[in-house]
Amino acid sequence: MLKHIMNDPKDHEDYKGPDSEVFEVFEGEITFLPNSVPNTRISVSFEQRSTYQGSLLGKPTISFSATLPDNSEVFLRIKDGDMEGLLQLLARGTASLTDRDSMGRSLLNVRLSVFMLQLKEAALTVIVCHVILSAKYLQISCRKWR
16 A cells, blocks of 8 residues: 655645645555465555655554454454453463454454444434334324324
């Protein structure tokens, strides 16, 4: 993934002149899925910011993560919201905070996905209850007027 952002520094609220503003940002990430080490993901990311005075290259970051099956114990516990169980797996070393599922999602992303689904289901339940209560109210009101 590569991202290039070009800004007009004059649009920025803190614009103080051409000597200090960042006007270009290059970001990149390269992910390797080596065949020689199955279920492994290695990512290298970098960022470069350009100003009128020159460029700054941030320190590249190299990260390693294991790709686990979606039905592995750590993901089952995350989906259930079992923090005690997650802490036990981390303490035993059978799970890591950098673990990824088959889609490359982190433990936090998986938990947030489950939470968002639960939130949508709760909202739908509220809407259905509102419709049912409204319908009952309308029937009661209609009977009253007859």
